[in-house]
Amino acid sequence: MSANTERKLADGSTISDLIDLERREVQLRTLADREIYEIEQDKIFGKTWLLLGHESEIPDDGNFIQRFMGDDSVIVARHKGEVFVSLNVCPHRGMKITTQDAGSTSIHKCIYHGWAFRSNGEFLGSPVADQCMHGKIRGKDELGLQQARVTLYGGLIFATWNIDGPSFEDFLGDAKWYYDMLFCRSDGGMVVAGPPQRFVVRANWKAAGEQSAADGFHTLMLHRWLGEVGNYKKDDGESGDLTPEMFGAEVSSPHGHALRCIDLNRKIRRLTGKDPEELSVEEKLRVLPPPGMTADAFTQLKKNLSPEQLEAMAWMPPQVGGMFPNVLFGFVYIPQADGSVVGSMTLHAYVPKGPDKLEFINWIFVEKDTPPELREKMVMQTIQLFGTSGMVEQDDSDTWPHMTLTAKGPQGRHSTMKYQAIYETGKPEGWPGPGIVNEGFTKDDTQWHWWKYWHALMTAE
Amino acid sequence: MSANTERKLADGSTISDLIDLERREVQLRTLADREIYEIEQDKIFGKTWLLLGHESEIPDDGNFIQRFMGDDSVIVARHKGEVFVSLNVCPHRGMKITTQDAGSTSIHKCIYHGWAFRSNGEFLGSPVADQCMHGKIRGKDELGLQQARVTLYGGLIFATWNIDGPSFEDFLGDAKWYYDMLFCRSDGGMVVAGPPQRFVVRANWKAAGEQSAADGFHTLMLHRWLGEVGNYKKDDGESGDLTPEMFGAEVSSPHGHALRCIDLNRKIRRLTGKDPEELSVEEKLRVLPPPGMTADAFTQLKKNLSPEQLEAMAWMPPQVGGMFPNVLFGFVYIPQADGSVVGSMTLHAYVPKGPDKLEFINWIFVEKDTPPELREKMVMQTIQLFGTSGMVEQDDSDTWPHMTLTAKGPQGRHSTMKYQAIYETGKPEGWPGPGIVNEGFTKDDTQWHWWKYWHALMTAE
Amino acid sequence: MSANTERKLADGSTISDLIDLERREVQLRTLADREIYEIEQDKIFGKTWLLLGHESEIPDDGNFIQRFMGDDSVIVARHKGEVFVSLNVCPHRGMKITTQDAGSTSIHKCIYHGWAFRSNGEFLGSPVADQCMHGKIRGKDELGLQQARVTLYGGLIFATWNIDGPSFEDFLGDAKWYYDMLFCRSDGGMVVAGPPQRFVVRANWKAAGEQSAADGFHTLMLHRWLGEVGNYKKDDGESGDLTPEMFGAEVSSPHGHALRCIDLNRKIRRLTGKDPEELSVEEKLRVLPPPGMTADAFTQLKKNLSPEQLEAMAWMPPQVGGMFPNVLFGFVYIPQADGSVVGSMTLHAYVPKGPDKLEFINWIFVEKDTPPELREKMVMQTIQLFGTSGMVEQDDSDTWPHMTLTAKGPQGRHSTMKYQAIYETGKPEGWPGPGIVNEGFTKDDTQWHWWKYWHALMTAE
Amino acid sequence: MTTANEPVNFFEQCADEIAIGSDVYNQALGFYYAEARMLDNLRYMDWVETLTQDIKYNVPLRQTRLVKDNEASIIYSMRHMHEDYRSLMGRALRLSGNSAWAEDPASRTKRFVSNVQVFETATPGEYAALSYLLITRNRFDDDHFDLIPCERRDILRLQDGVLKLAQRDIILDQVLLGTPNLAIFL
Amino acid sequence: MTTANEPVNFFEQCADEIAIGSDVYNQALGFYYAEARMLDNLRYMDWVETLTQDIKYNVPLRQTRLVKDNEASIIYSMRHMHEDYRSLMGRALRLSGNSAWAEDPASRTKRFVSNVQVFETATPGEYAALSYLLITRNRFDDDHFDLIPCERRDILRLQDGVLKLAQRDIILDQVLLGTPNLAIFL
């Protein structure tokens, strides 16, 4: 849509004015502007598929959790085996139907006037039946809780208000081929270690969102402690160089999804002493199985994934990346002091809480049949590196707020975020996977595609 | 006025777009929108009569209290016996004239540059008289404190900025006939027990305002503890049913005022063992005198009220209700463990403090000549059930904030509050009172009339 | 510019509608309105010269301090002897370049992705050089930190974003002749005692700004404790009258600058017993040298100032006043219990932090060669009267918030600040100085000129 | 106003101060720490056990007044709470029921006790205790805390060797209470 | 959920309460005051010295639940921190390095300790200690403070006459943590 028919912001500019498509620059103002935030609530969070949790959080009928879709609270509940997502707003006078984070009940009763609803949102009735306090203007079928459209993928619960919009499959597009390697590889599937960590960061959700689109570059500086005193410190105690870790292949998506696939060979060499070139796909995946899986799980991989996917997994498996608009995943191998490797599986959602606040939600996963000792190791390791107290992500949550502050300055708001490090490589030779793929050291393309999709949605009718 | 000439909100919609007059629905957005809040400051709080207190709070000349009319602080002071309401803003540079909640002084001196004013707002002069620091452009008569229009009713102090608008009598309309039974029934009149309780609730003022228009329905669910473990628990310890308490007659007003009149017979039967049908009006009112009054006060009632009013009082006296826009009254009979009844007289004002905050002001009253022991009982009973720590109203002040939160969600804001439980009864047979009156179990009409008047004022020129 | 072509505020009014140029009145709304605040960020803080500190705060190369220009954080650093002011926003993704208040470094490295900059803002490069992570779309010369235009005046650091606008000299205009007496009188020049005090006041910056334009009148009432129990208490313990202190001459400026010059004779008479009329300029300035200077410093004054300036200094030296938009200076003589006088030199900046918040920055100065004992006395005395805990300015910082609150009321916002005490005197007979000067008791002209310049800037293209 | 502003007779009751570190003093500390944990852990009926049958429990209002009228800044003619044993028991019962929505889900609170001073009174076995209390209160997913700093003026009475609360006046520091209700005990 | 919600065995370990004012009690106070100053003054490696090699250190999650499900409001299946000696040492090392940006520049904090209660345990020389902690945290030029009120459930062990921290569970009062990270120790 052309900028001149676009909705004008208070100062007369349009969303398109804030993005320079030629030079791949975005004005900082996007990270602090309240008007833009309000538009996003409709055009981004009202239109795309949003991650709300995992079905292992609500295993039984009646189980429910309270989550957020943009600024709307929703009830995620299991009813007759199925998962339903209902707007947590009473159709009578707007009271919250539940004020609990989680629970189990067959009937949700609003505490204000007592209207009752099933776990699937159906209106059951109001007290003092003979007085028909819900009136006669609307039928009972019109008085249920507003329902979102729901999809389960690898047990993950996604929902959208865009009832007639694209399917979740279409939304993922080519990226699905890669996500399958993470979420759909095992027979038992992933399960959450527990409810997610939740904390508030005084930053615009996009400061975290644009980074989640595979910003590998920042690791070298912001997380350099990993090499200095952390898991990538050299055995001789010398500082380790993180640069090699940033080589691999990056998958971009026209829908803003992103994955960084990192070469396993170094790790395999270190673990086996053998030359990875001489190992078969199966051998590699038995030596270094995916996070949370054991050697003998290879049969599962073989069953659930295509040979091409297996090949990619043994070569450069996706390890970090994001899902538009506000999801980050990290499925990584963490080197241990004893030379071994412990896997870590985590998903984050960055829920907007106003132009300068976000809620950081961190789920930690294990495979359903990960052995107890390994599972404990994985969870501890993950808690120690990511999320609330994570030594890696502490630095991120302390950085985003500064970007949100600078975005408020009358000069700063016109300063731009730049995405000008551009791949010139293309797919690795013989790469089996689909999509926009580039080889080599991390670049800005994935993040730029993230902004392009943001712009497309924000300027769509 | 037609919506298309109405002021447009930022997103292009009008106030009228938010109300469905056909279906009796109001969009939740009205409970959280800052633009709407700003308009209300002029069109509601700049135009209607507002409750500021009771003259017993400022018995003597020079006594003053600081109160709020919308977001404006005002000084309510007694001067030569009369009550004056002055804008608490210095005409010189806008400093507050008083920063105290209450006090007594013949001259208010601004602490910034020392301009001095009488209790009636008259400008007295500025320091260093020979330098005439208030200049010569405006005469002294132009430099007084802005005066609001004031009315006393039953000792209650009402004021408005609408200098040439309707009189307080016209504003009350038919409802006055009923309010008289509460505020003008005794010779000595009501007096405050003390200054009002004041506390902040993180909710839009209308969440409380619309409820004050006689929402009886919520009592059954939100306040059901009253039956379970409270004053309406059965003698045998069984849970009591509150439903019968919700039968009576409700008085609506085209100006958004509302009163719920509740049948006294059950209470009388319980107290006297006699069949109320066999009791005269006088007998009934001597057995169960109005809150704060004693049996022998009947002569006062007879003197101050019409026979029709007496009849109504002995049949279904008004017990709870509101006065547009932000006043709630509760003049109730509270059953005691010993089977007796203690009255309670309270008035609330819900002062707006921004789109998502209100100040809850709670005055507790007694009759001037209520005997000390009774008075102490009434005040304690009232404090324990209403206001800051009131076991009934705790639940209200914890509910309204949730409605204000849901109103902010991009989906929630379009969800509607519904007023579709409609009376089909009309006046009780032989009802002596005027106005729109309906008999039976509480319904939504009074609240809907509240919203209709809100809409009329908000869309008026 | 005519109001009808002016930008309209949300409610349709213009900036010009808020000022009555005829009657010298300004609507209170200007002290609380968010829209006006946003416009000021561009039209005032984006256009005028702003005080950031003193070069004695960053004596050596590499030294830097973080300060604010409006809502923008900037780095004030010394590079090869020169002072540079750089926007503290990384050109890469908007992270703050420094998060420190002060420090010393030759290279500023952004902690997010490691881009590096010189103290003068030049871009040095990004990590992993061979990957050219800053891309090829922009040259290195385009990737430096945004530079502000800088001027040093008496060692004070001023900067502006108005690169092609008026010079600092033109900005000061006639007022410079007077400021020179304060800032450019000594050979060694002023130095800061230390970093500035910083604290937040919940008030609009203009509540402090308009007062800084030489509001002498408020001293009599708001600071009357000075006479009652403070430094101006009479020796016999009686309350002292502050009125005489308010006589002198006031210098206005079409650019909103202001100075109050106060008669020295009383003080000299008190100190010397002699009739000041019989003393020469030199004798006077030796008896009562300027704050922080000693008798023998007269030779310096003679060298650095013109005879006319010396004459003014010995007659009615500037003692308090402001510099548009947000600077206050106080160069005063404080009477001591022992009859002596101790000087005090302080500068404040009132940095906007939103429509209802300001940051009060207080620098205390001494002369470079003030003797240690005197210096200690001056600093203690100044801390005790001005700034955070200053017994004088405590009362100011507790007053401005009330004005900001009243400015939010629907009635209060239309109430006006009045500047109607007008000089009818003109220059003192034989006054040697330039500019708009009036003699006598303090009036409102200087503050009115402050508002006129605010209006001119706010309505300029 | 019609009710005389009841005099605060608390300080008249304070005789000699009991030494910090003495047994009685330490017993009082123990009383307050145990009480804080009962209330922070929703053990309301246990708390009622620590009250005497004749307890007087008050939360007077505050008003902003000039320093010269400072004593008028504490208002007893009207109160936020005005309780006796029956009413406190009633509140505890309500909170222990199924429909006390204002505290169900319950606030997460901490009651930080400090500045404890204990005094003898004219009555043997009764002590006057002054203490400061800071309550932090969090509900639902608020990312802030409501703060309730206050001074407590208590009469503690020894009954069968155990201290019980016989009187409590809670002096708040806000005229406009910032927490939306007093559904919790102070 | 797949992990059972680990039972809180702390209170089972609490035997007789140790008298306030007794030596052990005062030693515990001393331990907490000294610890607060080490942490508030960034002396992380000194702090690690006060831990036992087998320390268990946990910050469980909280959830808003109905009063009847109150025990479910403390979540151990997932935690904000889940530490052993190695990991705490690792955190201290990171903070002592040059690139722990989350705390460099460091937060300015104060750890207000109060409501300390100490109990015997089945193990001689090991004590169970309950305490309240209020942390005020300020960063950069924030004009507000992040508040972290919490209860600490500790096991203190006497080693060569010195108390060391052998176990700590920190019970927070927020389900949605209001401070942007736990880069500091509680």
Added chain:
Amino acid sequence: MTTANEPVNFFEQCADEIAIGSDVYNQALGFYYAEARMLDNLRYMDWVETLTQDIKYNVPLRQTRLVKDNEASIIYSMRHMHEDYRSLMGRALRLSGNSAWAEDPASRTKRFVSNVQVFETATPGEYAALSYLLITRNRFDDDHFDLIPCERRDILRLQDGVLKLAQRDIILDQVLLGTPNLAIFL
């Protein structure tokens, strides 16, 4: 900057720590509790009575600096308060007058004292005392509180058997003070 940043000589003065629970320690607690109540109850002239004639009273500035420059985060070359007996008396007199508007109407404050540690000094009868102070401050009808958490580094001197304040350095935790003035004593 021209003034050298005065060294903090406080810790050099701290000799052996005095046992928690000892008489001197308890006396110090008593001093702080009594002081808190004087100041919270506007008894300024009484407070001045508790100061020695040679008192030094300082509130240094803070700055945000890197951990490696941490000692530079406390600034003495410029201070928020820099007082001696005369100036403190002057402030008390002003507050006791009729026109100290910044505190009339007065703030409602509570001074929560905790983490008290006491040390011997080289001078008999003089003790070095470290303590944490949390001040909650409320004015007019604010629904929030200004918080002032700080560490106090005091020298207490026994004069005729009573402890008096001979030196106080107050270390604040904000570089940008969040309360609009220091019209109150810390």
